[in-house]
Amino acid sequence: MKPARISVMSSVNDEIEARFPRGAMACPAATTVLDPSVIGENNGCTIQGASFMADPIDLAQKLETFDEAWQPRTVTLFNGHDVMVAKLRGEYAWHVHPDTDDFFFVLKGQLHIDLEDGSTVSLHPGQVYVVPKGVRHRPRSATEAHIMLIEPTGTPNSGDPATAAPRRVI
Incomplete structure (x- = not known):
């Protein structure tokens, strides 16, 4: 059994570290857990933030699990951030994020x-583009x-x- 690597990055992880000491966990393949309350149900995981990643995430495969446009799905966590995939069709409403930049990476x-x-x-x-916080914008895609x-x-x-x-978490 491979020992877990634990990275304590937040108060959530302080609790995880207290409940599950270093090297005490191992994770089954293809397990990604975003809810730290279910940490005890997993064996052999690498803890990164509040998520466990046993295997790489196939973004194309995740995108195949839904069809709705403009409905992002969280696939993992990264330093207190949601890493999400979304399908876009047509125009989205003009909007602004007053407190955070908006990161777009086209797949x-x-x-x-x-x-x-x-x-x-x-x-x-x-290609990637980051809309700075406070800038009103409208994403759109003809197809x-x-x-x-x-x-x-x-x-x-x-x-x-x-x-x-x-x-939504997938």
Whole structure:
């Protein structure tokens, strides 16, 4: 059995470290857990933030599990941030994130991001763009685009908690 590597990065992980001392865990293959309350049900995991990653995550495979546009899905956590995938079709509403940048990485298709100054940023697969916090923007895609997003956990995708898509973990 391979010993676990434990990285204590937050108060959540202080609790994890207290409950599960270094080297006390091992994780079955293909286990990704985002809820630290179920940590005891897993064996052989590497702890990174509040998540365990036994195997790489196939983003294309995750994208195959849903069809809804503009409904991001969290695939793992990274230093207090959700790493998400989403499918985009058509135009999203103009919005702003007052407290956080908005990170877009295009996996498939084309993404256009209209900015409040009248400019448009066009992205192709493999390209990244970060909309600075406080900048009003509108992402859009004439055909389906697949993207990866990284945002602080709890950031509403619309910039407004009242209109945001619910957080979904896959």
